[in-house]
Amino acid sequence: xxxNAEETMIRNLxxxxxxxxxxxxxxxxxxxELKHGAIVTVxxxxxxxxxxxxxxxxxxxxxxxxxxxxxxxxxxAAQYAGEKVVLRPIYEELxxxxxxxxxxVEFAPKKANVSVRRSKQFALLQPSTKTRFDVGITLKGVAPxxxxxxxxxxxxxxTHRVRLERREEVDKxxxxxxxxxYDAA
Numbered sequence: 487x488x489x490n491a492e493e494t495m496i497r498n499l500x501x502x503x504x505x506x507x508x509x510x511x512x513x514x515x516x517x518x519e520l521k522h523g524a525i526v527t528v529x530x531x532x533x534x535x536x537x538x539x540x541x542x543x544x545x546x547x548x549x550x551x552x553x554x555x556x557x558x559x560x561x562x563a564a565q566y567a568g569e570k571v572v573l574r575p576i577y578e579e580l581x582x583x584x585x586x587x588x589x590x591v592e593f594a595p596k597k598a599n600v601s602v603r604r605s606k607q608f609a610l611l612q613p614s615t616k617t618r619f620d621v622g623i624t625l626k627g628v629a630p631x632x633x634x635x636x637x638x639x640x641x642x643x644x645t646h647r648v649r650l651e652r653r654e655e656v657d658k659x660x661x662x663x664x665x666x667x668y669d670a671a
Contacts, residue, residue, distance in 0.1 A: 495539070495542055499543075502539075507546055510547075511546050522548055525543070526544045561596065562577070565597075565613055566613060568616075570613045572616070572617075573613040573617075573619045576655075577600075577611055577613070579656040580664075583656065583661045584602060584668070587668045588604075590604050591604060599611060599612035601643075605671055607624065607671070608623070608671040609622060609623050609624070609644070609664055610623075610644050614640075617651055618651060620647050620649055620650070621664070622641050622643065623644055623646045623647070623664060624671070625645050625646050625666060625667050625670070626645055628645070628666075633649070634646050646663070648660055648663070
């Protein structure tokens with residue numbers, strides 16, 4: 487859906503229903519943890535919205551507006567929706583530290599994680615469970631040791647993984663590994 491069509495739909499939603507998109511999103515968030523399809527079904531059946539409006543509200547409520555990928559901010563917001571919200575401070579701390587490496591750092595949000603690149607990917611940031619955040623790091627030739635594990639089944643795109651549960655675990659050691667990966671990228 488093009489931006490202009492989406493903007494028109496958002497304006498029309500309020501005119502036709504008497505509620506803004508933000509009000510509809512707030513209502514949906516009060517329904518609890520529902521998947522996109524369930525949200526659309528409830529909005530159509532219980533609130534009388536047409537499919538297009540229900541779809542717009544559902545995508546907005548889960549953090550991905552429009553069909554397809556959505557914006558980077560929307561994708562990151564969706565990663566930390568629900569029970570994973572407690573992991574967001576870890577992500578924010580990592581982003582702050584990694585941005586200090588240089589102006590050429592690029593964060594590329596995907597549906598489940600954020601790829602961190604320079605000329606090539608050197609890290610992967612992912613809220614893996616509701617209590618664990620995984621940092622994937624590309625460190626070729628470095629033997630796994632201690633909390634710097636082999637990536638295993640986590641991702642073939644990186645060589646190592648560090649598991650985190652608290653923001654305080656984003657320490658000098660972890661930042662050093664990330665900086666070495668950045669320097670090698």
